[in-house]
Amino acid sequence: MQSHDEYHDDRPLGRSIGRGLRCRCPACGKGRILHSYLKVRDTCPACGEDLSHQRADDGPAYLTILIVGHLAIPMMAAYFIAFRPGPWEMIWIFGIGSMVLSAVLLPLMKGMLVGIQWSRRMHGFGEGEIVHD
Template sequence: MLQSTSISDQIERPTGRAMWRGTRGRCPSCGEGKMFRSYLKVSDECPVCGEELHHQRADDGPAYLTILIVSHLAAPMLLAYFIAFRPSAITMITVFGIGTIISSLLLLPLIKGAFVGFQWARRMHGFDHAEVKN
């Protein structure tokens, strides 16, 4: 049995553009509406174009990628800082503790937005609109 699709389902969705829009916290479809209604809570739909965003399933992916990026940036900096200045342990804990927390909090919404944009562009988790709407 053939599945019917509409013209809008056959249109190419550029992945890079959708991820960039998501990184900026904008709707991956139109690039105008806000994707997040709070810090990490994705809106159910775009307030501008009406694209449904509740299908997203970012789950733990953005957190894992954030940890990976922050740790790969912080580890060499920590080593270089220690070799160059030989600070006390409490100084190291304070400086790098605050630095990793701040950078994680800044990166997390950016990465989650990119995840949602990727899912939208690849028509994953209900973003495919395969059902015919009458």
């Protein structure tokens, strides 16, 4: 019988996360998994892997907020201490910066979560596979 670790060795987590962060298919690494800004394709255009099982939902937004917040707040504090800007300058610089960073990170986080789900066979990924004892 296969152990839990042997069962997941054919879908390494690190490789799946890396491919997801590049918005590529976690199975082949070639096909793009997003067909618009945040819509996941039902199947990979390169290898045909079924991606319809993904359930990324709100996870990418939470991760994006977490990352942007942890980057923006210390930078805001350092900028304020160093330059003593006015409130409108802070709003413009860090408001726009946070929005741009969020827009860039959101699809990457979605791809990463799809890769994690595929690697761990969550939500139906891996159904129908034969596991040899």
